[in-house]
Amino acid sequence: MRLVFAGTPAPAVPSLRALVARGHDLRLAVTRTDAPLGRKRVLTPSPVAVVAEELGIEVIRADRLDPAVTERIAAEEADLGVIVAYGGIVREPLLSTPRLGWINLHFSLLPSWRGAAPVQRALIAGDRTTGASVFQLVAELDAGDVFGEIELPVPETATAGQLLDQLAVAGAELLADVVASLADGSAVATPQQGEATYAAKLGDDDGRVRWDEPQSAVLGRIRGVTPEPGAHTTIGGARLKVLAASAADGALAPGAIVGDGKRVLVGTATDPVALETVQPAGKGAMRAADWWRGLRETPVEVGT
Structure with a gap:
């Protein structure tokens, strides 16, 4: 034809x-x-x-x-x-x-x-x-x-x-x-x-991670906006892109963040999420554990 x-x-x-x-x-x-x-x-x-x-x-x-x-x-x-x-x-x-x-x-x-x-x-x-x-x-x-x-x-x-x-x-x-x-x-x-x-077409706010949602919803949003417009949150008031994340087990309050040198966990309404790859503002993509070790002080606030 x-x-x-x-x-x-x-x-x-x-x-x-x-x-x-x-x-x-x-x-x-x-x-x-x-x-x-x-x-x-x-x-x-x-x-x-x-x-x-x-x-x-x-x-x-x-x-x-x-x-x-x-x-x-x-x-x-x-x-x-x-x-x-x-x-x-x-x-x-x-x-x-x-x-x-x-x-x-x-x-x-x-x-x-x-x-x-x-x-x-x-x-x-x-x-x-x-x-x-x-x-x-x-x-x-x-x-x-x-x-x-x-x-x-x-x-x-x-x-x-x-x-x-x-x-x-x-x-x-x-x-x-x-x-x-x-x-x-x-x-x-x-x-x-x-x-x-x-x-509807996605906008930047669709990529904002809502840590007060259940783990499945948080991971669904991160994967759904990757690669565009991209998932993001704020750590200590600074924007952080979340390029990859996975499910984790444990008890952690929504938005609470902890790192043990190997993993960086953020709490949700249910089980936490492990950050795998992130991109701080003005920098390239990096392993979340490396980003965490490079912080001069532990951030105490995660934007929800």
Whole structure:
């Protein structure tokens, strides 16, 4: 089929590669404009832009699917539009411009976690299962009929970044299968069933660790916001990024912190959490035990 692909971050790349591998005619790749990255804020093309150009696919850089982009896409007379984490909304008339409209690969079991951050919100909520869905794009947010889905258990220690990488690979094959079924006319879509939940985009405060929550909720939040926007707390009034943590046993008051030279424990509403890797303000990542030994005085207050 003649396809137009819209996507931006690294998790969209496996889908782009899978569609090319299946022999489809990728006419255009639409992605967001180059973004400033790193301390020097160097303008950097999106992962989708880099791979699309490697594959010889024409790239359109646009932060909005405006009338000019719509006109350019319409000129390709595509059979289908495919979108994976593009970062923008497809509205009419673009929504119905391809012959078969648009389908979307979404990293949740719809109607759970419609919206921008499904994997992150699922981990923060403590979900034990997750998955990916391919659905018909409609005007309402992530509400279209579903062509196919896969379900996966949530690994106990997975971060959002790790889980998203896993779903991106598995979801790419699901997406390619759905496109194949649309091509041969065998595709069947079913309406979403159940109560919808929503996954709003994460902000900095979502990464603030609430030590007065149970251990499972604290660890779920830390993993759910890793790598972005990142988990953080305050120790003695100074901000500390929490890059990795694990479950520990014992009795420790919420927010109380102790170190024994080998481990650094922080109390929660239930059992404590062991800090594994941290990053103090203005410094690089380090083992939590090393950070603790380097403190000139023991902090007595942890922000909650």
